[in-house]
Amino acid sequence: MHVEEPAGNWGGPWTEEKLDAFQKYVRAYLTIMxxxxxFKTLYFDGxxxxxxxxxxxxxxxxxxxxxxxxxxxxxxxxxxxxxxxRVLALGGEGLLFDYYYFIDADRQALKQLEQRLxxxxxxxKPRMIFRASDCNEQLKNLxxxxxxxxxxxxxxxxxxxxxxxxxxxxxxxxxTRSDVWILIPTGLAINRLLxxxxxxxxxxxxxxxxxxxxxxxxNRFYRKRQELSLFGETATxxxxxxxxxxxxxxTYIEQMKTIWKHVIPKPLVLxxxxxxxxxxxxxxxxxxTALKIAKDIVGKKNQ
Numbered sequence: 001m002h003v004e005e006p007a008g009n010w011g012g013p014w015t016e017e018k019l020d021a022f023q024k025y026v027r028a029y030l031t032i033m034x035x036x037x038x039f040k041t042l043y044f045d046g047x048x049x050x051x052x053x054x055x056x057x058x059x060x061x062x063x064x065x066x067x068x069x070x071x072x073x074x075x076x077x078x079x080x081x082x083x084x085x086r087v088l089a090l091g092g093e094g095l096l097f098d099y100y101y102f103i104d105a106d107r108q109a110l111k112q113l114e115q116r117l118x119x120x121x122x123x124x125k126p127r128m129i130f131r132a133s134d135c136n137e138q139l140k141n142l143x144x145x146x147x148x149x150x151x152x153x154x155x156x157x158x159x160x161x162x163x164x165x166x167x168x169x170x171x172x173x174x175x176t177r178s179d180v181w182i183l184i185p186t187g188l189a190i191n192r193l194l195x196x197x198x199x200x201x202x203x204x205x206x207x208x209x210x211x212x213x214x215x216x217x218x219n220r221f222y223r224k225r226q227e228l229s230l231f232g233e234t235a236t237x238x239x240x241x242x243x244x245x246x247x248x249x250x251t252y253i254e255q256m257k258t259i260w261k262h263v264i265p266k267p268l269v270l271x272x273x274x275x276x277x278x279x280x281x282x283x284x285x286x287x288x289t290a291l292k293i294a295k296d297i298v299g300k301k302n303q
Contacts, residue, residue: 014270015082018281021268021297022157022181023086025283028293029155029179030095039177040098042154044142046135046165048084048102049109083157084113088121097155100128101142107132135160136169143172152177159183163190167211167255174259179285184267186248188278194248198222198238211255220251249280260284262291268298 026043033041084102102117104110114130121128131138135158146152156178158165162185173180184190190209193202198218200206206217222238241247249267256263268281283294 014272014278017268017270017301018159018183018279019082019086021281021301022083023090024297025181025294026087026155027090027093027095028297029290030090030097032289033153034095039151039153040149042099042101042142042152043087043097044101044103044138044154044156045084045087046103046139046156046158047160048104048113048130049106083159084117085120087157088117088124091121091124096124096127098127100124101131101138102128103131103133103135103138105132105134135164136166139165139169140172142178143174143176146173146176146178150177154178156180156182161185162188163193163205163209166208168208170256170259171211177286178260179287179290180260180283182282182284183270184249184252184280184282185278186252186280187245187276190248191245194221194240194244196240198240210251212251221247245277249282252280253282256282256284261286262288264291264294264298266295266298266302268301 030041033039087097088100090096102110102113104113110130110132114128117128118125139156142154142156146154154177156173158180160183165182170182190206193200193206194217195201200214200217203214203217207213210217212220218238221244222240224236225239227235227237253263253265253267262285264283267283269277270279270281272278281298283291283298285291285294
């Protein structure tokens with residue numbers, strides 16, 4: 001079934017790479033789960049948005065806090081969120097979730113999404129739930145629900161543009177039947193917050209995102225070096241390590257391994273028009289078969 005894309009300027013082929021990989025996984029996931037009649041399936045989209053974008057200035061999404069200070073372009077600030085329609089469209093192949101949860105803190109954007117989806121997929125309206133709420137709080141609620149009902153399986157899609165997801169919320173999914181795809185802003189936001197001199201002016205945000213303290217963050221991303229002052233005195237300074245973007249991805253993957261048994265070792269790398277890595281699309285699950293499927297999909301795209 002062909003999915004009609006909302007009209008607009010989507011911001012680059014990397015968005016399509018992300019959505020294509022995810023849709024392929026969803027198809028495989030539902031193909032397997034529909035044979036397991038004893039389970040109920042739930043789709044959770046934590047940053048559903050309106051599913052559309054515009055170049056009109058008054059309709060542009062507000063930039064993520066700190067982005068203006070970091071001189072991140074408007075092109076980079078725009079992220080097409082088209083996963084909702086793609087996932088629902090799989091119903092035409094008989095591939096359905098029992099529940100579809102669409103979350104977004106932007107009430108207006110979520111209302112627009114609700115109208116679009118109910119118009120395009122009226123038969124699925126009883127399965128759709130919309131929550132104008134913070135994703136972190138809803139993730140905690142999801143974690144509690146999955147622990148109460150062991151016959152409930154969730155596929156979680158998290159594609160924030162920035163660092164909105166807290167590690168505390170991620171931890172709430174530990175020991176649950178959950179498969180998770182999460183977009184990590186490795187080159188776009190995190191790498192820029194890890195300044196070259198190690199001043200770490202935005203340390204609380206980094207600690208919240210990684211679930212690490214200052215010492216752990218410094219040991220990961222910085223090295224100490226000795227400098228001579230103008231007066232010949234020796235002083236200790238911090239210097240950012242090379243290859244920081246890859247280290248950011250690996251650090252988050254290592255953290256995820258404390259929550260899920262299987263985390264993709266080489267995530268999908270998404271690059272901007274200049275070929276610079278801006279996101280890593282990471283998969284995690286407690287199911288080894290799920291990991292194999294994700295690795296097959298991502299491996300072909302990373303070639």
